[in-house]
Amino acid sequence: MAEKNALTRKGKEDLELKLQNLTEVEMPKANDELNFARSQGDLSENSDYDAAKEKFENIKAEIAKIKYILDHHTIIEEVEEEGGEKTARLGGSEITVLDLTRNKEHKFTIVGSVEANPLEHKISNTCPVAQAIIGHKVGETVTVNVKNPYKLKIVDIA
Numbered sequence: 001m002a003e004k005n006a007l008t009r010k011g012k013e014d015l016e017l018k019l020q021n022l023t024e025v026e027m028p029k030a031n032d033e034l035n036f037a038r039s040q041g042d043l044s045e046n047s048d049y050d051a052a053k054e055k056f057e058n059i060k061a062e063i064a065k066i067k068y069i070l071d072h073h074t075i076i077e078e079v080e081e082e083g084g085e086k087t088a089r090l091g092g093s094e095i096t097v098l099d100l101t102r103n104k105e106h107k108f109t110i111v112g113s114v115e116a117n118p119l120e121h122k123i124s125n126t127c128p129v130a131q132a133i134i135g136h137k138v139g140e141t142v143t144v145n146v147k148n149p150y151k152l153k154i155v156d157i158a
Contacts, residue, residue, distance in 0.1 A: 004074040006112030006125060008091045012075065015114075019066045022059055030056040069114055076112065086157035088133040090125045096156040097133065100141070105155065110134065 007015070034056045037049035076091030088095050089110065096107045108121040110133075116124035123130050132142040133154060141153045 004072055005069050005114045006076050006090060007069075007073045007114060008076050008111060011111065011115040012070070012073065015066050015070060019063065019070070022063050022066070026059050027056075027063065030059050073114075085137050088136050088154060088157055090130075090134065093158040094121075095133065095154065096158075097129075097152040098155050100151040100153055 030052065034049070034052040037046060037052040040046055040048060086093065091109075091111060094107055094109050096105055098105050108123045108129075110125050110130045111122045113124040113126055116122055116127075125131075125134070128144050128146050129152070132144045133152065136142055136154055138154050138157055141151050143149050143151050
């Protein structure tokens with residue numbers, strides 16, 4: 001049985017848009033480049049053909065990957081919290097933590113591994129930080145279990 005990929009609604013929409021762009025814009029363009037390079041004659045020493053073929057195959061692979069993810073996903077639903085206390089969770093709001101070792105704050109959102117992007121402050125639900133804080137509330141201190149464990153205090157869940 002295929003493993004389900006956790007996606008937020010926004011993450012699913014982003015993948016659908018990317019798939020549409022790849023199939024409707026990038027793939028036809030790459031196909032045209034490949035056909036033009038093929039028309040240049042001897043393919044054994046045609047670097048344009050090799051580059052066009054590689055680009056075409058990469059786009060084809062990316063399309064297959066996105067289709068697989070979209071065919072095997074589960075949506076992370078936003079959940080209304082009762083009682084006013086927010087809990088750190090997958091697909092939830094932005095979380096602010098204080099690294100008690102370095103006395104430095106970090107902000108991020110926990111998403112499925114498909115959407116993870118540290119440059120956008122989106123961390124995977126499978127990473128040690130996410131594993132440590134999921135299910136905990138503002139004010140709680142958790143230990144991140146890595147080679148050199150450290151403690152994080154949950155400062156805010158927006």
